[in-house]
Amino acid sequence: MSALICEVVYRGIFQKNLAARIVRGIVLSARKSERWGIAFGRYGDSPQRNGIPAKDFAIVADTKEELEQNMARYEPKHVDVTICVDDTLSKGVESWAWYGLQPINRLTVPNGTVLMTSLQPFDALLKDIHKKDAPYKLSLIRAKASFSGLWVYKEDHTEVRILGALAKIAPSFLTLDAVAEAIKEMEWGSELKVASARKAFDRMETREVKITEGNPEVPYAFQMPKWWEMREGVTIPAIPIGKPKEGGQGYVPERNPYFKKFSTRTMRPVIDFDTCVKCNLCWIACPDSVFDVMPDGTFDANMEACCGCGVCEAVCPVEDCITMVNESAFDDNASQWEAWRKDKAGYKTWLGAKIGDKKTTVRSHGFRFRGQYDEEIKHDLDSGGVEITAGIPGENADRKTV
């Protein structure tokens, strides 16, 4: 008698269909080995928003009774396998106001597994993933995060590769043959996809993580208000008006103190303050009021508020003045403007290093033109037959706008 509980942590909307396919695939694969299962989303994540982290769950049990026992809970408090389909989530997850930062391995049981799609080495990921008070395994599938949208799906085999890897992690619940059988039956299944699943089974890399390893930072948290502290009419205080940056110059708005966007982004803007022409376009076009006005008339992107949409890069008229860079390339959320003010030459070197390798760092955020996904995938299929191993590095690197 036992059960396998999995969570899939993903980017809202961008990976909604991917996550749904994974959890459904888990349940149907388990059914092929005569087990019972259920797949469901986290209630609190709905309605989903582009990029805001969300979760789906899959529970598989030996008997129906045991499945019911697990379903009696609102949602799993402990999971055997945490599946994470975007490696920037290794920095933690914050999905709503008051949640604070939740480490990616928070629900993983001792000696459980965190399964992630990533091109980063183990050590780079463990710089981001928070320390845990129990040992666990980190398993990697070498792939770039698969992003698409609500309607058009990117058939890059990520879902079957996760299922193939899971067959290796939990063979007593999902055998590789059962996974293959389930994939074939899916309306999105194919022989090619079965081959991809089998490859992932062989190629998954795993490393034990000791309790001494990981990011030592204490995740930030907020004090939730008690019901008796709420005011009449459930009113809440407005956000105060902002202040000048310094010496009566510039402007820094106040922000919602209980919801930060650190974990919402997969890219962040880096700014060349030397080439900025102070046109104000990024500042006016930003839906999140990210750009603090500096005393010299340039704009500093505040990382507490930025969700990484990239509109600022799209509207910026100066080449390489605002560049979106993969969030994995950063260790902190410090002010770029302050760094630039302190050491202009040093900042230039830092900036060059961040934006220089655009081809490998850039990320796709979904649909830009019809036929785009087919083009990207064809490129990979052409170069390696059925093998889809490394995602699609550099996709759209040269396309700033369509």
Place this chain on the structure above:
Amino acid sequence: MAETTFGNATQVLEPFRGIKKVTLEEYFTSGHRTCQGCESALVMKLMVKAAGPRTIVLGSTGCMYVANTTYYTTPWVVPWMHTQLGSSGSAALGTAAGLKALMRKGKMKAEPINVIAFCGDGGGADMGLGAISATLTHKEYNSLILLYDNESYANTDIQLSGMTPYGAHTTFSPPGKVHRLIHKRWKKNVAGLMAAGHPECRYVATVCASYAVEMMNKVRRALTIGGPTFIHSLDPCPKGWDYDPMLSHELGELAIETGIFPLYEVEDGVVKYYGKTKAIVEGRPRKPVRDYLLKQGRFAHFTEEDLAYFQEKVDQQWEQWEIPGVVPFRKLDAAQAALNVK
């Protein structure tokens, strides 16, 4: 204005003369849970930036309520209140009337306060249409109703609304193998409807946040002119339209340049086109609609035939309407009139 006889005075908000003159202060700030690249959040920001600090905002249910004010937190600097899905019109009227009564009775300092009620296309153009229409007949109360139109019930994961464009993929209209297009109705012309049907409403405008300064100036004009006013904003929605959020700004521009969404204001019955729409009216060629449609996943299933139909309908609104892009009436041509006489 005298304190005892508070009339219909409004704040006089001069237009911003260029992007450098725009006020720095934010009255709708960060920390909301909208999508990456949410154009509607930008509309909120620009709307209150234009209106200034002496403003009350009311919001009917929709993304801009649920995503913004998450679990007992807020990004609003000015007072904001939620109202029910179909009641942005009633809330605007009631708030404006309430303020006026309090000022008349001396319970509140007499001063012009902007009242803005916003609604999505579901809350405004579908459910709330009647209430908005009623509000636009009450000329003694100053209120602005802003419709932020992302062309679906986006908050609840993209159901079809009366404002969803022809053929678009939504939760309610998935393209299938037998029926490629499920949604075959043409979008409502709400700004035209409001302008044509409400003689007491002195100002109706259409805006797009991709043209931020012009958009803010239309809000300022509406608040300055007073009485009930209406603004329709087209907001590209990365979630429901299915595109890379980076393209929000560009898709807004394309909607105007293809002539799908005309920019105009109707002040005291006079139609005035502005921005790129003005250029189109003056003869500049429109971009083909496919440039706009095929950048969005919701139209990815379109065939050449569908694209041609869409183009034809947009051409009609420019070539056949009595007031192009605004009012879909046509005058009888001479030959047709002669036939009718017989």
